[in-house]
Amino acid sequence: MRHLAAASLILITSAGLARAEVPPACPVNADHLTPNGGLDASRAAVASGRLTILAMGSSSIEGIGASRPERGFAPMLEAGLERRLPGVSVTVVNKGIGGETARETGARLAREVAAHQPDLVIWQLGTNDVLRDRPMDDIFADFRQGGAVLDQAGVDVLLIDPQRLPEATANPGFRGRNPALGEMARLIGLEGGRMGYAVQHRFDAMAGWSGLDRSGVGPDDLHLNDEGYACWAETAAEGLAAGLR
Numbered sequence: 001m002r003h004l005a006a007a008s009l010i011l012i013t014s015a016g017l018a019r020a021e022v023p024p025a026c027p028v029n030a031d032h033l034t035p036n037g038g039l040d041a042s043r044a045a046v047a048s049g050r051l052t053i054l055a056m057g058s059s060s061i062e063g064i065g066a067s068r069p070e071r072g073f074a075p076m077l078e079a080g081l082e083r084r085l086p087g088v089s090v091t092v093v094n095k096g097i098g099g100e101t102a103r104e105t106g107a108r109l110a111r112e113v114a115a116h117q118p119d120l121v122i123w124q125l126g127t128n129d130v131l132r133d134r135p136m137d138d139i140f141a142d143f144r145q146g147g148a149v150l151d152q153a154g155v156d157v158l159l160i161d162p163q164r165l166p167e168a169t170a171n172p173g174f175r176g177r178n179p180a181l182g183e184m185a186r187l188i189g190l191e192g193g194r195m196g197y198a199v200q201h202r203f204d205a206m207a208g209w210s211g212l213d214r215s216g217v218g219p220d221d222l223h224l225n226d227e228g229y230a231c232w233a234e235t236a237a238e239g240l241a242a243g244l245r
Contacts, residue, residue: 021071025211026231032205033158033239034189038196042156045119046088046244051081053092054116054155056105057124060163060232061096065223073224073233080237085244093118101129102139106146113153121150124160124202126184130177139184140191147195157197158240161185164206166214169221198243200236 022028045051055061055074063072070076074094081090093116095108102125113121123146129139150157162181165174185203192199209216209231216228224232 021226022230022234023212023227026234027208028234028238030239030242032201032235033198033243034192034201035198035243036193036196038198039156039243041154042120043244046085049087050089051091051120052116052118053090053120053122054112054118055092055094055096055122056109056112057096057122057160058100058105058128059096059098059223061094061124062098063094063096063229064098065218065225066229067226071226071229073229076230076233077237080234081241084237084241099128101132101134102126102146103142106142106149109146109149113150113155118155120156120158122158122160126162126188127181130162130180130184131173136187140187143191158200159188159192159197160200161188161203163224164203166217166221171221174221200239202232205235
């Protein structure tokens with residue numbers, strides 16, 4: 001019993017910590033997530049009391065830039081969903097790998113889905129593809145190949161579009177990239193609607209982060225800081241929970 005009580009205390013403390021770290025300036029609402037009719041399997045999982053999410057993508061899924069692993073997107077999303085879905089055990093499996101493009105993430109989907117048997121796959125994509133100047137046709141060919149894998153597996157899908165970069169960045173490789181990132185976000189939204197995948201519009205959501213420390217982006221002008229991760233995870237949890245109730 002003593003071990004059980006200690007474990008419960010750790011869980012409660014972790015959830016409370018994640019909640020406390022959400023910055024007051026974070027504009028939390030469900031408006032930046034579009035379900036597109038694509039969350040049926042996840043709703044059934046919630047009704048059963050257990051939801052497993054596989055988070056795929058690059059550095060912002062991995063959590064690069066967070067001061068500690070528990071301040072990254074995946075653990076914060078898990079805590080945020082459990083607060084909003086009482087009685088549901090939520091597991092978010094973090095399989096982000098920094099630097100990946102849509103092609104590289106897509107190549108891992110079948111293996112990771114088979115290993116973790118998720119109800120929902122989060123696929124964050126687009127930022128690295130744009131920063132590497134990959135042609136849009138190539139990016140979306142890779143995306144559709146990955147989508148075929150996910151459709152065959154019968155899992156729900158939540159797409160997360162690119163992040164917004166600081167307009168005043170001193171990095172010449174990042175300067176002036178927001179229009180291309182915004183266009184990528186627009187096309188991901190269209191593809192999500194066409195394929196029946198939920199979409200979190202992160203690029204648009206970040207436009208409202210002016211009250212956060214460095215607008216939620218760390219000193220390298222690319223990776224999110226603790227406030228950025230907390231705000232992104234809280235906004236994602238709000239929109240996703242609304243779509244799952």
